[in-house]
Amino acid sequence: xxxxxxxxxxxxxxxxxxxxxxxxxxxxxxxxxxxxxxxxxxxxxxxxxxxxxxxxxxxxxxxxxxxxxxxxxxxxxxxxxxxxxxxxxxxxxxxxxxxxxxxxxxxxxxxxxxxxxxxxxxxxxxxxxxxxxxxxxxxxxxxxxxxxxxxxxxxxxxxxxxxxxxxxxxxxxxxxxxxxxxxxxxxxxxxxxxxxxxxxxxxxxxxxxxxxxxxxxxxxxxxxxxxxxxxxxxxxxxxxxxxxxxxxxxxxxxxxxxxxxxxxxxxxxxxxxxxxxxxxxxxxxxxxxxxxxxxxxxxxxxxxxxx
Ligand code: ASP
Numbered sequence: 001x002x003x004x005x006x007x008x009x010x011x012x013x014x015x016x017x018x019x020x021x022x023x024x025x026x027x028x029x030x031x032x033x034x035x036x037x038x039x040x041x042x043x044x045x046x047x048x049x050x051x052x053x054x055x056x057x058x059x060x061x062x063x064x065x066x067x068x069x070x071x072x073x074x075x076x077x078x079x080x081x082x083x084x085x086x087x088x089x090x091x092x093x094x095x096x097x098x099x100x101x102x103x104x105x106x107x108x109x110x111x112x113x114x115x116x117x118x119x120x121x122x123x124x125x126x127x128x129x130x131x132x133x134x135x136x137x138x139x140x141x142x143x144x145x146x147x148x149x150x151x152x153x154x155x156x157x158x159x160x161x162x163x164x165x166x167x168x169x170x171x172x173x174x175x176x177x178x179x180x181x182x183x184x185x186x187x188x189x190x191x192x193x194x195x196x197x198x199x200x201x202x203x204x205x206x207x208x209x210x211x212x213x214x215x216x217x218x219x220x221x222x223x224x225x226x227x228x229x230x231x232x233x234x235x236x237x238x239x240x241x242x243x244x245x246x247x248x249x250x251x252x253x254x255x256x257x258x259x260x261x262x263x264x265x266x267x268x269x270x271x272x273x274x275x276x277x278x279x280x281x282x283x284x285x286x287x288x289x290x291x292x293x294x295x296x297x298x299x300x301x302x303x304x305x306x307x
Contacts, residue, residue, distance in 0.1 A: 001184040002297035003042035004279035007034050007055055009065045009291030010173035011225045011271040014306065024306065027064060031293040031304040034058045038177060039295050039302070048179040048187035048221070049087050049110070056083070056106040056189045059175035063145050065291075066173025068104055069138075070145050071193025073152040074202075079143045081193050082207035083109040088186030088215035088277075095120040097207040099127055101143070103136040106191045109207075111135060119209065151196045161195040161202075173291075174206055176223025178215070178275045182297075186277060188213050188221035188237070195228070204228025210238035217277060219244040220251050225290065226263075226270010234262055240274060251276040255284040 009031060019027075038055035041047070060068025071079040083105035084095035094113025099122070102108050108130050112121055121129055130137070155161075174192035181187075190213045192206040205212035205228040212228070214237035215221035222237035231237075236258055243254035251274050259272055264286050271285025273292060283292045283305075293304040 001180065001182050002279055003182055004180045004275045004281055004294070004296040005035060005038045005042060005051060005055070005177065006273040006275055006281045006283060006294040007031060007038070007059070007175070007177045007292065008223065008225050008271070008273045008283070009059060009175050011269070011285045011287040011290035013287060014289045016307065019306070027291055027306060028304045030059070030062045030064055031291060032302050035293045035295050035302045035304070038179060042179060042181055045182055048181040048185045049085070051179040051181065052177040052187045052189035053085060053106055053110050055177040056175055056191050057104045060104050060106060060191055064173075065175045066193045067175040067191040069143055070148065070173070071143055072148050072173070072196040074194070075156060075197050075199045077152070079193055081105045081191070082203060083189070083191035084207045084209055084213040085109045085113055085189040086187065086209055086213050086215040086221070087113070088188070088217040088221055091216060093119050093209045095207045095209055096122065096126045097203045098122040098201060099130070101137045101139065102127065102130055103138045103142070106189050108135050109189070120207070148196070155197050161197050174225040176213070176225060176273060178221040178223050178273050180221070180275050180277065180279050184217065184277065186215045186217050186221040186275065188215040188223050190223045205231035205236070208232055210235050212237060214238045214241055216241050220274050220276040222272055222274045224270060224272045226287070227268050230263055230266050230268025231270060234258065234266065234268060236263070236272065240272065244276070251280050251282045252284070255282040259284045259286055
């Protein structure tokens with residue numbers, strides 16, 4: 001089987017005018033480097049699970065994206081992160097939400113999947129689990145970025161929440177990766193800091209298996225980014241898989257039905273990346289842009305796009 005890999009770094013209403021050529025280059029470079037990380041695993045016969053975990057870890061370590069370092073601020077001035085990962089071969093999954101100071105939430109999600117009898121952990125319990133498994137933590141300063149702090153301060157006294165790439169400088173910046181490896185196994189991973197100014201322990205779709213992340217060797221692997229409330233209510237990732245499984249749609253057809261029709265009718269902005277069991281890739285969004293990239297064994301160029 002020929003491998004395929006796709007990634008996203010969030011979707012939103014980015015204005016070209018706001019994105020300086022220097023900044024645009026930084027985004028392309030970061031996406032390209034992330035693709036290289038995943039591609040390296042896949043070329044060398046590594047598993048789709050390793051490819052998506054380590055690609056997402058790379059993106060979590062870059063402060064341009066809203067995941068890991070660079071996560072947005074909640075209303076309390078803290079970073080609360082979430083992540084999930086799923087294996088298409090076994091349908092095993094691991095997810096984590098409401099965690100603070102964990103350097104790589106996707107590493108924790110994978111560890112939950114592999115080492116625990118649970119799928120979904122949150123908050124202090126999840127952090128204690130991470131400590132037991134020697135998952136690295138960082139202090140608050142590591143997660144601080146001035147830009148994100150300004151985004152919070154602009155709306156902190158209101159009830160507004162924003163997707164971190166939306167409006168002027170704000171867009172969704174969640175990161176994700178989907179892969180098909182040479183053995184024909186699919187995997188998907190997603191990680192986020194959520195929405196700027198979120199309150200009351202709000203959680204999004206990114207850590208919810210079926211909503212923000214789904215993988216099934218019978219159909220596809222999907223990772224989502226967008227307004228989580230709509231993605232949860234539409235069970236987006238699983239819905240795409242179902243349309244393929246029960247209605248025999250192609251990945252692209254199913255993605256378009258869900259992202260460009262169903263979500264749009266509800267008012268849900270965002271997009272998805274997907275790869276099917278034959279290595280076909282879909283990068284489908286209903287926003288102005290989505291940071292994205294892909295490569296495959298059949299066409300081994302590293303392609304990155306924003307608009
Ligand atoms: N889906 C994420 C959430 O709602 C946000 C994003 O994709 O940027 O938490």
